[in-house]
Amino acid sequence: MRMSFEEISHTADVKIRVHAPTLEALFSETFKALMEVMYGPHRTGDILRVIRIESSDNESLLADFLSEVLFISEVEGLVFSEACIRIDGLCLTADITGELFNPARHSGGSEVKGISYSGLAVTHDTNGYMLDIIFDV
């Protein structure tokens, strides 16, 4: 199954639909979608940050992970490009890499204020994993 994310119509905010073969890939694609919404497609770099999260279910695990990415990105002025994610039960470890915010290349996006739980559900069938998620912008 091909990994993908797409922006689907939502009046007030940004709604993303993600498909992936594994839960880890689903989280990784959602992370990339978040960064693309915020900073556009021109992202690279090898500055490493490690995130460890434990939550009560898959949806909370994802929302908590992305909220932590938002926090680090804002306070350290970092724009991330890649995530290597490991999930063990309801524990997540992510190695995320990126670069310092560069206004010339990263100003084309929208600031994401928060990760919404509205309509957030991670589903799984024989084709793999899927979710819809709303970013408040």
Next chain:
Amino acid sequence: MSKNKGECDGWMLDGINRIGMHEWEVPVGYVAGMRVPGRFFLSESLGKTLEPGAVQQLANVATLPGILKNSLAMPDIHWGYGFPIGGVAAFSIDEGIISPGGVGFDINCGVRLLATPLLHKDVAGRRDLIDELFRMVPTGVGAKSALKVSHHVLEGMMVKGAQWAVKAGYGVDRDLSRCEEGGFMKDADSQAVSAKAKQRGIPQGGTLGSGNHFLEIQVVREIFDPGAAKAFGLTLGQVCCMIHCGSRGLGHQVCTDHLKELESATKKYHITIPDRQLACAPITSPEGRSYFGAMAAASNYAWANRQMISHTTRQVLSKMFGIEYEDMPLIYDVAHNVAKMEEHVLDGKRVKVCVHRKGATRAFGPGTRDLPPDLTSFGQPVIIPGSMGTSSFVLHGTQVAMDRTFGSTCHGAGRIMSRTQAKKTLSGREITANLLKDGIIVRAHSENAIADEAPNVYKPSDEVVNVVHEVGISRLVARLSPLGVIKG
């Protein structure tokens, strides 16, 4: 229009009943578990913009414990998360809940209007003014403040809001009487604000942010109510400055942190919710009190932030036009994403309730407490921003609003087009050129930011305010049109 109670219209969604001109009821049973009916205000011309998802969210709010009278929505209703945008709900202090889903991530996102002694001819075509404001007020993704905000200063912002800012030299005493709540909520609890939220707040004092936030130079084009306009300080042809922004990363983090805590509390207190974003706790519970204290602190940060941006704006205008700082009085400052403890009359008794306004503006009527003495006979000034190319409005609050909407009205035009669609159909460069033909100068860090917020992605602001005016939950005072805008 003369439809009777309960009568349906072909253009309205099934299951919704007209109960008056521009007034609609979502009956109990529209979604399972509703405790009270939903009510919203919408004209036929705005009817095509109504999304089923927004009505569902309005009905979802009606399922929450302790909700009083109705789950309400203003004519700028649209699909959000948790509450719909434009949503208002009041809850019993003893039996009700408080929910971040009724406030949003951008706590105390709000808008203020500064008057100036300048006239249209003084600023028309002055690109240098817009350029200087764009240079001096940090805007957009990644923007950081040039101001040095220490932990001590941050504490002042969270506890005393605009009052702290004025004492620190970012304004004049009179500004405070022109802010909702006097510019700060007294129940703020900075201890309930996490270290992470504080870390995000420190570099962002005095920054505008991005998205729909803006600073706009406007001119008063029309006066509808000369008496109120005079009392508010507005005259025809006068140049004003409108500032729209909120609590920045600090507020976003407060919402994120407490949403998680309240998810657990929802289970702990056995509250059934139809949407996880409506996570909540009893108002009197430790979790509910903690959220309220942190939300109030973030609200105060937002008031301080708008006060600091006002200060920068006044300095720019003073320097460029040789006008005195004191000659740029604040008309008023309103919050439109907030939960407040307020007194309202229910069944003839004055009671304290918790009012959530999510994309809705307080519109207190004449004689209400919290109004300065010179405005008490007119009602609270209500500031309603339009989109980049369309008019903004000043209205006043009414007794009708006190009686029917817990003293609330609309907050803006309300989006009708997604950002995805906006980017496909409109180029930022074309929009900028078209606005310039109308005499409106736009500055932003990216073309996408302009395309995202183009005039036609919003409902026509005049139609929205006409509905609240005709329903009577606020009344028109003045119309202002844009001359120049800096976008976040």
